[in-house]
Amino acid sequence: MLNQLGVPDVPSLKALRKTQEELTKSIGIPTRAKQSPRGHVFYQNGVADLLAMDWANPEVRPHIQIYPVESKKVTDAWHAEKVLRDLKPEEQGPMWADDQKHYYIGELAQLRDGQLIVPLRWFQQEQNGDVYGEGILVTHDPIRNILHTDRSVLRFKTGELLMNWYEVHDQDFAVPFIEPMPETVYPGPNPLRAIAKGRRMYTCYIKPWGDDVSGNRSKQYNEHTNIYFAHANLPHEKLSQEYFVRFCSTSPHASAGEQFDTMVADNITEKRWHVAYDCLVKEEILFRVIPANLPADNPQQSELCSHVGLKGNFWCRVCHLGGTEKERETDENYHQHFTPGRPRTPAETRSAVIEQITVSAFGVQETVTNLQRLSGVKDKLAEYWVQKCISRSRSIQQQRIHNHDTRDTRLNTVRTRDRPALVKEIQQSIQTEVMDWLYTQPAHKYDSLPEDSRLSLRKQLRPGDHFSSLLTVETLDVHQDSTVEPLHTYLLGNDKYVWHHLHTPWTPAQYQLFALRLQSSSTDGLNIPPLQASYMIQYKNGLIGKHFKSLQQLAVFHLDESLCPQLVLDLCKATGELGALLWYHEIDDMEGYLADLTILIDNVLDIWALIDPKRIFVKAKLHILEHTIANIRRHGPAVLFSTEIFECFNAVFRLCSVLSNHQAPSRDIALTFADLERFKHIASGGWWKDQTGTYTCASTRVTRYFGEPSHQRRLGYSRRDLLDPASVKCPRKNQKKSVPWSATSAATSSLPASDSESQHQRGDWEALEWYEGTAVVSRHHDVCRVGSWVFADGPTEGRPVFGRIQQILRSSEDCAQTVDLVVLEQFEISNQRHPHYHMPAVHPLSVTQRIVLPLEAKSIIFLCNVQHNCRDANCEASGRRFRRQERLQSGVEEYFVEHKDDQHFILNMHAIHNASLLRKTLPRELCAPVQYLQDRRAEHDRLAATLRATQDAKRAKEKETRDARKAANTVAKRSAGAEGGNAAGQVSMDVQPESDGALHILYSADCI
Ligand SMILES: [Zn+2]
Ligand SMILES: [Zn+2]
Structure with missing residues (x-):
């Protein structure tokens, strides 16, 4: 096209493709072919290769958090227990570098004051702050020339370090310790130095995600299982951008587990280190990869945990809760549904999987099924081998035990009394034989095992070959790390159940009423897309996450006795309250927050149980909460476990899939993504090793392209810093005409006379001319408009005022500094919760007079959501207006809710946006959660008893029906037999599955 437009020196398409290919190669994103143990072929882009690009990318590298941060405020993974405490210090980060001098954990060093110390871990006290070390003090005894330590611990700034191990060694301090030497101290340098060879060593955390996605744009489902991941060393605000989602692999054939297995084998093995170029220090570094958590939807997470799934008897992937229906109805077991149970461990799951495989070599399906049923463990890869082993074992048994011509000759002679023992012996030998065969499978993997390891690996089941390798990753606890995901578990779980339960009994008139009321909600300060109440009612059973998010925050304002019973209303309240806390992205006091959250989760579960005691059995997601x-x-x-960004990224994947020719989808799509990564890397100024082995980056003429915000947006990136607090937006059209102070609504304000400073300021303001603004940015970066409800610094320090923005003003004076003012109509928050809404009510300061307060724009603290108290004002859907279509007024009339006054409001405590700020600002008694059931245990026992009674009656009735049907069938068969009909081909449909006794089959020889 450029040629046709007459642009000179345009390279041919072939040359362009060749250059692109060479660049992708030299930047180092090889797309590798993989074959899973089940034989499926797919292509994968290396996790480590993609992570290495982050270190070499100047856009990304400054945001990589290297050390755990020990602070009260928790916003990211590096503040939380796993990274901070559960991982070994060497896994968190083995070393700290002072320019060219490296200090490692567990080796002797010296501080500036001469104190000898052995650092045991590195950490920060605030993000971007100083790095600290924690180590044990060591004393040198010059007479005996030995070291000793009383193991007292010292925290020090890393800047205090003077000499590392090599320098201390040169000073002749590196002498033996008095025995016993602390186990955390190395006798010499840290062994990692041998691997590092002078390079820095760090840890990268990843959040791998897997799910099935349709590769078609049309509705026809074209299943692909995709693996993406996010680099968890980056802050959450970066990770919520598509630019930071990394594509790893896709396949229409291989499952997520198979793709994870190769990912683990290539990247995550504990001792494996990868090279990257750190563009900040301009040198090569080494890093290792540790999976932080496994975000996914619940069925996928069950698969990753080698768990049987949400439909099994033991349906919790995290704990051992479960049993048969009857077992669950006992008081003890019923109560356990409302609390987290004894946790599953990867070691336990691993041995359960190995037991299933071992037992399967006896050839009895039922034994394996029973084991799976009793433990809730079912590994997808192991299941493949279980089936192979069963059929192999059966065919050998057929040959050696059952077939008269080929069987063990002893079976033809041995007396009946000894037969069972002999059969058992043969079965045992067949089992051993099948297991020996299994160890050599899959052949291509077995052949590639290193010669020397073959002996040791020959006689064992290998993770990744025979069962999920995630069960053996030391730094991953699949059960604790498959985190409960708010989108799938709360919005599409609890919220969906609540909505269904709420609307199912409604009449068309009730639907209509709710829609009208919902549409009248104020959405300012909620950060949600425009409400489409009538759409939500029309497609009530097909709502998606964003709809439930809106309903969760607003539904409770529109429900009353005419729409639902009190218990359902309580459930909606509990749901909204819990939702607000669940979406916190900043936690100031972890223990206090978790205590509140526990009460709110308990409330939701308890109310559900009161509505329907059996609900907790049927909906696993409730317990998982x-x-x-x-x-x-x-x-x-x-919010860190949320999968929303991965789900959004599916759109990018779908485009790649639609544009490929579907001949080799896994390969083509992986190559496309590698190209995309290469382009992103070059354009954003990333470094790579050229053919001469030196690191290079694109010139500014190329990187300039990335500077354009519109181009960044196309790559799913926004460098945009948060909006400047206190800035006022004043559209050009508003600046045409200025107004004098006396014409502004601020002129009517009455300031306290004692505040001489304010009076003085006011004198200045009165002399100025003003323009009207449309929006002002709060200190917490919210855009507040006229009519928005905000908290602001008031005349009295430490006591914020609350109100509604009436006018936003900017001085027209052409002076050095313009003055930005916000005129706030002051309201008061009542000191009690409203009895119906259970939220604080909002009233004007004075009923007779509007009290307005002009404030400087910088005093606006944050935005919140307030709803009209329609219940007390008796607002009705009495208004009529023309509906707007295509931004124009249409001829279609519609009803709307008219708010009857401008005085009664309710502060929306279900709002997710700024929920934590709101709770920090209000007195605790207005927002502390209240336990719904005072004695939970007693109430659960009572519910379990009613459940037992109803279920027993139901079961008895079912049995009666079943027996009656059976009897009828038998009579029918008999009469058919008597009539001489051919009944041989008929299959009875009501065969009852054996519930127990299957374990005995394995060892009984009565099948002979
Ligand atoms: Zn559980
Ligand atoms: Zn109203």
Whole structure:
């Protein structure tokens, strides 16, 4: 096209493609072919290769957090327990570098004051702050020339370090310790130095995500299982951008588990280190990869945990909760549904999987099924081998035990009394034989095992070959790290159940009423897309996450006795309250927050149980919510586990899929993404090794392209810093005409006379001319408009005022500094919760007079959401207006809710946006959660008893029906037999599955 337009020196398409290919190669994103143990072929882009690009990318590198941060405020993974405490210090970060001098954990060093010390870990006290070390003090005894330590611990700034191990060694201090030497101290340099060879060593955390996605744009489902990941050393505000989602692999054939196995084998093995170029220090570094958590939807997470899934008897992937229906109805077991149970461990799961495989070599399916049923463990890869082993074992048994011509000759002679023992012996030998065969499978993997390791690996089941390798990653606890995801578990779980339960009994008139009321909600300060109430009612059973997010924050304002019973209303309240806390992205006091969250989760579960005691059995997601508490403590705020950004990234994947020719989708799509990564890397100024082995980056003429915000947006990136607090937006059209002070609404304000400073300021303001602004940015970066409800610094220090913005003003004076003012109509928050809404009510300061307060724009603290108190004002859908279509007034009339006064409001405590700020500002008694059931245990026992009674009656009735049907069938068969009909081909449809006794089959020889 450029040629046709007459642009000179345009390279041919072939030359362009060749250059692109060479560049992708030299930048180092090889797309590798992989074959899974089940034989599926797919292509994968290396996790480590993609992470290495982050270190070499000047846009990304400054945001990489290297050390854990020990602070009260928790916003990211590096503040939370797993990174901070659960991982070994060497896994968190083995070394700290002072320019060219490296200090490692566990080796002797000296501080500036001469004190000898052995650092045991590195950490920061605030993000971007100084790095600290924690180590044990060591004393040198010059007479005996030995070191000793009383193991007292010292925290020091890393800047205090003077000499590292080599220098201390040169000073002749590096002498032996008095025995016993502390186990955390190395006798010489840290062994990692041998691997590092002078390079810095760091840890990268990743959040791998897997799910099935349709590769088609049309509705026809074209299943692909995709693996993406996010680099968890980056802050959450970066990770919520598509630019930071990394594509790893896709396949229409291989499952997520198979793709994860190769990812683990290539990147995550504990001892594996990868090279990267650190563009900040301009040198090569080494890093290792540790999976932080596994965000995914619940079925996928179950698969990653080698768990049987949400439909099994033991349906919790995190704890051992479960049993048969009857077992769950006992008081003890029923109550356990409302609390997190005894946790599963990867070691336990691993041995359960190995037991299943071992037992399967006896050839009895039922034994394996029973093991799976009793433990809730079912590994997808292991299951493949289980089936192979069963059929192999059966065919050999057929040959050696059952077939008269080929069987063990002893079976033809041995007396009946000894037969069972002999059969058992043969079965045992067949089992051993099948297992020996299994160890050599899959052949291509077995052949590639290193010669010397073959002996040791020959006689064992290998992770990644025979069962999921995620179970053996030391730094990953699949059960605790498959975090409860708010989108799938709360919005598409609890919120969906609540909505369904709420609207199902409604009449068309009730639907209509709710839609009208919902549409009248104020959405300012909620950060949600425009409400489409009638759409939500029309497609009530097909709502998606964003709809539930809106309903969760607003529904409760529109419900009353005419729409639902009190208990359902309580459930909606509990749901809204919990939702607001669940979306915190900043936690100031972890223990206090978790205590509140526990009460709110308990409330939701308890109310559900009161509505329907059986609901907790049927909806696994309700119990799974209980595990959120442990997840947040271990991994940080729940928003960090959200999969929304990965789901958004599916659109990019779908485009790549649609544009490929579908001949080799896995390969083509992986190559496209590698190209995309290469382009992103070059354009954003990333470094790579050229053919001569030196590191280079694109010239400014190329990187200039990336500077354009519109281009950044196309790559899913926004460098945009947050909006400047206190800035006022004043459209050009508003600047045409200025107004004098007396014409502004601020002129009517009455300031306290004692505040001489304010009076003085006011004198200045009165002399100025003003323009009207449309928006002002709060200190917490919210855009507040006229009519928005805000908290602001008031005349009295430490006591914020609350109100509604009436006018935003900017001085027209052409002076050095313009003055930005916000005129706030002051309201008061009542000191009690409203009895119906359970939220603080909002009233004007004075009923007779509007009290307005002119404030400087910088005093606006944050925005919140306030709803009209329609209940007390008796607002009705009495208004009529023309509906707007295509931004124009249409001829279609519609009803709307008219608010009857401008005095009664309710502060929306279900709002997710600024929920934590709001709770910090209000007195605790206005926002502290209240436990719904005072004695939970007693109430659960009572519910379990009613459940047992109803279920027993139901079961008895079912049995009666079943027996009656059976009897009828038998009679029918008999009469058919009597009539001489051919009944041989008929299959009875009501065969009952054996519930127990299957374990005995394995060892009984009565099948002979
Ligand atoms: Zn559980
Ligand atoms: Zn109203």
